[in-house]
Amino acid sequence: MKRRVPRMMVIVLVTVALLALFILTALPGATRSRIGDFFGRVFDPLNSAFQKAVEGVSGFFTAVSDNKKLKDRVGELEEELGKLNREMIENREKVKAYEELKDALNLVTRFDDSKVLGSVILNKELGSYHDLIRIRAGRKQGLNAGGNISYPVVDQHSSLVGRVHSSETFSSKVMPLLHEAFSVSARVEGSYRSTFRVRGDILLREQGLCLGDSIPEGLPIKVGDLIVTSGEGGIFPGGVPIGEVVSLHASEDGKVVTCAIKPACDFDSLKHVFVILEQDDES
Amino acid sequence: MNLDATVRRRVAVYLPGLFLSAFLQISVYSSSAFLSPDFLFLFPLMAGLWSGGYDGFATGLAAGFLRDYLAGRGYGMGMLTGMFIGLLAGWLAYDDWRQYALRGGILVVVGTLLYEMTLSFFVWLFPMEELLTPLSSIWRVALARCPAKLLSNIIGALVLTGYLSLAFYRRKSKRENAGKVEDIRGGESLA
Numbered sequence: 048m049k050r051r052v053p054r055m056m057v058i059v060l061v062t063v064a065l066l067a068l069f070i071l072t073a074l075p076g077a078t079r080s081r082i083g084d085f086f087g088r089v090f091d092p093l094n095s096a097f098q099k100a101v102e103g104v105s106g107f108f109t110a111v112s113d114n115k116k117l118k119d120r121v122g123e124l125e126e127e128l129g130k131l132n133r134e135m136i137e138n139r140e141k142v143k144a145y146e147e148l149k150d151a152l153n154l155v156t157r158f159d160d161s162k163v164l165g166s167v168i169l170n171k172e173l174g175s176y177h178d179l180i181r182i183r184a185g186r187k188q189g190l191n192a193g194g195n196i197s198y199p200v201v202d203q204h205s206s207l208v209g210r211v212h213s214s215e216t217f218s219s220k221v222m223p224l225l226h227e228a229f230s231v232s233a234r235v236e237g238s239y240r241s242t243f244r245v246r247g248d249i250l251l252r253e254q255g256l257c258l259g260d261s262i263p264e265g266l267p268i269k270v271g272d273l274i275v276t277s278g279e280g281g282i283f284p285g286g287v288p289i290g291e292v293v294s295l296h297a298s299e300d301g302k303v304v305t306c307a308i309k310p311a312c313d314f315d316s317l318k319h320v321f322v323i324l325e326q327d328d329e330s
Numbered sequence: 331m332n333l334d335a336t337v338r339r340r341v342a343v344y345l346p347g348l349f350l351s352a353f354l355q356i357s358v359y360s361s362s363a364f365l366s367p368d369f370l371f372l373f374p375l376m377a378g379l380w381s382g383g384y385d386g387f388a389t390g391l392a393a394g395f396l397r398d399y400l401a402g403r404g405y406g407m408g409m410l411t412g413m414f415i416g417l418l419a420g421w422l423a424y425d426d427w428r429q430y431a432l433r434g435g436i437l438v439v440v441g442t443l444l445y446e447m448t449l450s451f452f453v454w455l456f457p458m459e460e461l462l463t464p465l466s467s468i469w470r471v472a473l474a475r476c477p478a479k480l481l482s483n484i485i486g487a488l489v490l491t492g493y494l495s496l497a498f499y500r501r502k503s504k505r506e507n508a509g510k511v512e513d514i515r516g517g518e519s520l521a
Contacts, residue, residue, distance in 0.1 A: 053417065053420070058387075058413075061391070062413075065406045065407075065409050065410045066406065066410070068406040069405065072405040072406060073456070083399060086395075086399055087399070090396075093353075094353060094356065097357075098356075098357070101357055169356070169400075172401055173370070174446070174449065175446060175452075175468075175472055176402065176403060176408070176450070176452045176453050177397050177400065178401060178403075178453075179401045179402070181401060220401070222458075227459055227463055228457070250470075250471060253475075
């Protein structure tokens with residue numbers, strides 16, 4: 048017995064409807080968010096529950112196997128605890144002194160003047176075309192990305208991860224640093240000379256690298272240099288680590304024109320990200 | 331293969347199957363240490379091949395939507411690709427294990443290549459950036475990924491076949507087991 052195949056008319060109608068949907072969602076704004084909002088209310092909690100269940104199960108087995116090791120470690124740690132308690136008392140004094148100094152000199156640590164929103168990664172890229180990361184933070188948490196509005200995203204070491212691409216009610220999509228549509232104004236750390244552009248590149252992405260291009264003539268740059276954001280692009284604050292130069296590529300006349308950069312952020316083990324929501328212009 | 335399961339049963343199999351595929355895909359793609367079958371590509375393919383008819387078409391749309399929601403640049407193109415993958419599988423559905431294995435094997439290989447190339451083509455056709463990457467470079471990268479992807483997808487297809495055969499399991503009657511159907515019209519047997 049063979050079941051009836053779909054009629055040509057149905058296929059044509061659905062194809063036209065999907066093309067229309069694509070055009071509507073490609074436009075900046077409304078439809079994409081509405082579809083995502085509606086579906087996300089059902090799917091995101093299920094997804095979170097599944098991930099928690101997986102973590103719970105794997106955590107249980109890990110706990111059993113690690114139990115013996117932990118017993119040995121407890122003894123060692125108790126010895127260390129006494130030592131650390133003494134150090135803590137000393138450090139408390141140091142922290143107090145640092146805070147006094149910070150107030151006195153008006154020092155600003157990184158992101159002191161920004162609202163930072165922590166978030167869990169729901170899923171990473173799924174392949175070509177489906178190459179954005181979804182995080183559990185959306186409009187309810189104050190993210191309103193879309194169109195020209197975007198927010199920088201960093202990891203727990205304050206290294207650049209990417210930027211928020213679009214926001215829905217409870218979740219958002221993040222365009223990672225390695226994505227070919229991503230670009231950021233950058234400079235070599237410690238140098239306040241000319242800036243250049245760092246962007247994703249399809250060929251380099253396969254090696255986990257991004258591309259530095261538009262490098263001005265005479266810019267002192269070498270392999271091993273740390274590249275940081277320049278703060279000139281408007282979205283990203285200055286001084287956020289992007290990565291390390293791993294190779295330089297020169298033109299025929301010997302001038303350095305591009306470089307390959309290994310991101311400081313470890314995308315493979317990335318589980319949590321931090322979105323920098325707002326900045327005080329006066330800083 | 332099950333070409334005569336009821337609609338309710340098919341929905342009861344496909345709906346949790348699709349969600350499970352999505353969750354599994356999210357989990358395996360988060361860890362580069364494992365082979366990562368593309369379950370959201372394989373599910374409509376195996377469903378279409380298993381049941382024929384509108385099943386591949388419908389699950390393709392649903393799986394495409396899940397992909398678009400999870401990591402897509404917009405909605406529509408993932409659904410469209412999933413729908414055609416499901417249709418292709420549905421057209422090849424046949425109620426026989428040997429044919430299922432043969433057609434399924436070929437379809438996973440050809441489908442994986444087609445799917446990767448089509449989505450890569452969309453990357454080139456609808457760029458998000460001002461700088462255009464040549465289609466040849468995009469396809470070269472997609473082709474380089476294909477061997478690992480093919481291996482993963484073959485394993486994934488086996489897993490999904492297991493799921494579908496369990497979910498659509500039907501105990502055979504004594505008559506079917508005997509391999510013959512009695513003539514109930516009375517009189518002499520026609521055999």
